[in-house]
Amino acid sequence: MSLPATLRSQIEAILGDPIRKVELLAQSFGSRLDRLYTSQGRFALKWASRPLPLAMAAEAHGLRTLAQAGVLAIPEVLAVVDPAPADGYAFLLTNWLDGGNVRVDMAVLGEQLAQLHRISAPAYGFDHDNYIGGNPQYNTWMQEWPHFFVERRLRPQMELAAQQGYLPTTRRHKLDRLLARVEDLLAGVERQPALLHGDLWGGNVIPVDPQGRPGLIDPAVYFGDREAELAFTELFGGFGPVFYQAYQRTWPLPPGYAERRDLYNLYHLLNHLNLFGAGYAFQVDQIIQRYAG
Known part of the structure; x- marks a missing residue:
């Protein structure tokens, strides 16, 4: 799977690194979730051209609130654009949390x-x-x-x-x-x-x-x-x-x-x-x- 060219350029500018691979993980409620691979590691990108109103911004705020609590591991919000520009996409970019093939304690x-x-x-x-x-x-x-x-x-x-x-x-x-x-x-x-x-x-x-x-x-x-x-x-x-x-x-x-x-x-x-x-x-x-x- 690939990203729209304008979105790819935005994300690469934020990360300062080319995207090597895009893996589709899920699609729901008008948004798509991808795992991105770069030389720096992996990232999660949720994006949409017509998302639920301010859904990305609300999720980003929720993640930051949980992270500020300092109790559980929470993805770091690297960037959020919401609402979507007229000619672009709303998106939420975070780091990728993954402990591998292990069970949660x-x-x-x-x-x-x-x-x-x-x-x-x-x-x-x-x-x-x-x-x-x-x-x-x-x-x-x-x-x-x-x-x-x-x-x-x-x-x-x-x-x-x-x-x-x-x-x-x-x-x-x-x-x-x-x-x-x-x-x-x-x-x-x-x-x-x-x-x-x-x-x-x-x-x-x-x-x-x-x-x-x-x-x-x-x-x-x-x-x-x-x-x-x-x-x-x-x-x-x-x-x-x-x-x-x-x-x-x-x-x-x-x-x-x-x-x-x-x-x-x-x-x-x-x-x-x-x-x-x-x-x-x-x-x-x-x-x-x-x-x-």
């Missing part, structure tokens, strides 16, 4: 994620909106977590589902009942805003050295309840007992987490419903039925 990941979650803020949210997959994620600050979870997480996905025809009358009515109960369902928990990766599934965790030290990529950063992050790690297969034991040793979760876990995952399942279609409707309905009362 899940105990270290558990410990370090708990340390990351210790980084707090005065409220829930973030200083800009970003994306969760290909859908907007709204992060305007709010003081109370249950209100934030309803107004910034569940309700926008619910409205998008309605626009796309995924919210028949019965599902809508049950979701309305559930939203009215969220404050009670999440009550009685001692919590604080925690710095979250925001999209923490297995594909966004990589080894960065031969010892399997963990690194994180593709964030959807915000300050939220750490239980929401742990819940998502369990949605698609889980990270394994070593990870959860290490996290709990480092910073135990409040009692009752298991009862709240599926409620938090409703956000991601609604997002998957909106992104990928009705195949996720059954899981959505199961959770709604459980919590709507």
Whole structure:
């Protein structure tokens, strides 16, 4: 695969080195991810001519925020251009993190994620909106977590589902009942805003050295309840007992987490419903039925 000539020239000027090879890794939500090879090493380039609005800039800011925390290995942002010039491309250029063909040390990941979650803020949210997959994620600050979870997480996905025809009358009515109960369902928990990766599934965790030290990529950063992050790690297969034991040793979760876990995952399942279609409707309905009362 090759890069457009104008983009190649831009990247080579930034790196000060010719690109020897371009390897396509993925394409999603209008953007393409390439691995670049130069005499200096390898780099990751995400680019698009018509990307989601300010998606590259939002991802770059999320990466820098996680890197500033100084806990986990995070790709270094070398350059970001967003929005795209009229005759060019939006792009995000980072160094390439790769520990080779080794397993991530899940105990270290558990410990370090708990340390990351210790980084707090005065409220829930973030200083800009970003994306969760290909859908907007709204992060305007709010003081109370249950209100934030309803107004910034569940309700926008619910409205998008309605626009796309995924919210028949019965599902809508049950979701309305559930939203009215969220404050009670999440009550009685001692919590604080925690710095979250925001999209923490297995594909966004990589080894960065031969010892399997963990690194994180593709964030959807915000300050939220750490239980929401742990819940998502369990949605698609889980990270394994070593990870959860290490996290709990480092910073135990409040009692009752298991009862709240599926409620938090409703956000991601609604997002998957909106992104990928009705195949996720059954899981959505199961959770709604459980919590709507």
